[in-house]
Amino acid sequence: MIAILSDIHGNWEALQAVLEVCERLRVQRYICLGDVIGYGPDPLAVSRVARERFAISLLGNHEEALITGKHRFNPHAAQAIDWTRAQLKRERELWQWYLERQPFAISDQMLCVHGSIYDPVHDYVDEPENPIEAQQMIETLNRDFSGFDVCFAGHNHTPFLATTVGVIVPHDGHRQFRLPKGHKAYICVGSVGQPRDRDPRASFATLDGEALTFHRVPYDVATTQAKILRAGLNPFLAERLAEGI
Ligand SMILES: [Fe+2]
Numbered sequence: 001m002i003a004i005l006s007d008i009h010g011n012w013e014a015l016q017a018v019l020e021v022c023e024r025l026r027v028q029r030y031i032c033l034g035d036v037i038g039y040g041p042d043p044l045a046v047s048r049v050a051r052e053r054f055a056i057s058l059l060g061n062h063e064e065a066l067i068t069g070k071h072r073f074n075p076h077a078a079q080a081i082d083w084t085r086a087q088l089k090r091e092r093e094l095w096q097w098y099l100e101r102q103p104f105a106i107s108d109q110m111l112c113v114h115g116s117i118y119d120p121v122h123d124y125v126d127e128p129e130n131p132i133e134a135q136q137m138i139e140t141l142n143r144d145f146s147g148f149d150v151c152f153a154g155h156n157h158t159p160f161l162a163t164t165v166g167v168i169v170p171h172d173g174h175r176q177f178r179l180p181k182g183h184k185a186y187i188c189v190g191s192v193g194q195p196r197d198r199d200p201r202a203s204f205a206t207l208d209g210e211a212l213t214f215h216r217v218p219y220d221v222a223t224t225q226a227k228i229l230r231a232g233l234n235p236f237l238a239e240r241l242a243e244g245i
Pocket of ligand 1: 007035155157
């Protein structure tokens with residue numbers, strides 16, 4: 001079984017809760033789709049886990065901003081990435097590890113990106129909201145998914161599955177789907193450390209053969225919020241965690 005995680009964003013409590021579930025499920029391999037850091041108060045702890053345990057950990061837009069200093073972030077995100085850089089630069093091995101992150105990985109008909117197939121670092125896979133967007137998604141899957149069948153994506157902090165027959169949003173009554181070989185699909189795994197679908201629980205996915213499962217895991221949000229405030233990061237970054245926005 002593979003676990004696909006994304007957008008941990010320096011949230012140690014959320015990552016620990018997710019890893020506990022993964023250990024119970026006997027996950028053998030971890031893939032992280034980027035944004036290990038940024039926004040959250042525990043960049044060192046989550047980076048050590050990513051470096052030691054994840055088979056793949058991609059370059060997200062926050063990793064890019066971390067190492068290049070270039071971004072178009074709002075002031076809260078910009079302050080957080082500057083604070084994060086100051087922490088990580090003190091740990092040479094971790095800093096070097098970040099310099100080596102790659103924007104995508106491809107294997108076994110599976111493309112992994114942070115953003116989308118068109119721009120693996122910055123572009124967002126948007127959930128289709130009307131029939132025209134739904135048709136565009138189907139065209140994308142049929143026309144541009146060449147050399148791979150499924151694409152795991154993060155960045156939008158919202159879990160959903162887009163296939164050529166439609167879009168499915170997982171919920172507590174329906175979390176497991178079959179991905180038959182050769183079928184095209186975008187799989188957005190949501191965010192471990194800063195979900196934005198109005199469900200504050202940590203989100204991730206597992207793949208076991210053809211079985212794709214979306215998971216939600218409650219964690220100690222209050223502890224993470226207290227750490228954000230103690231670090232002097234913007235209070236909005238704490239508030240949003242409780243609401244899942
Ligand atoms: Fe993110």
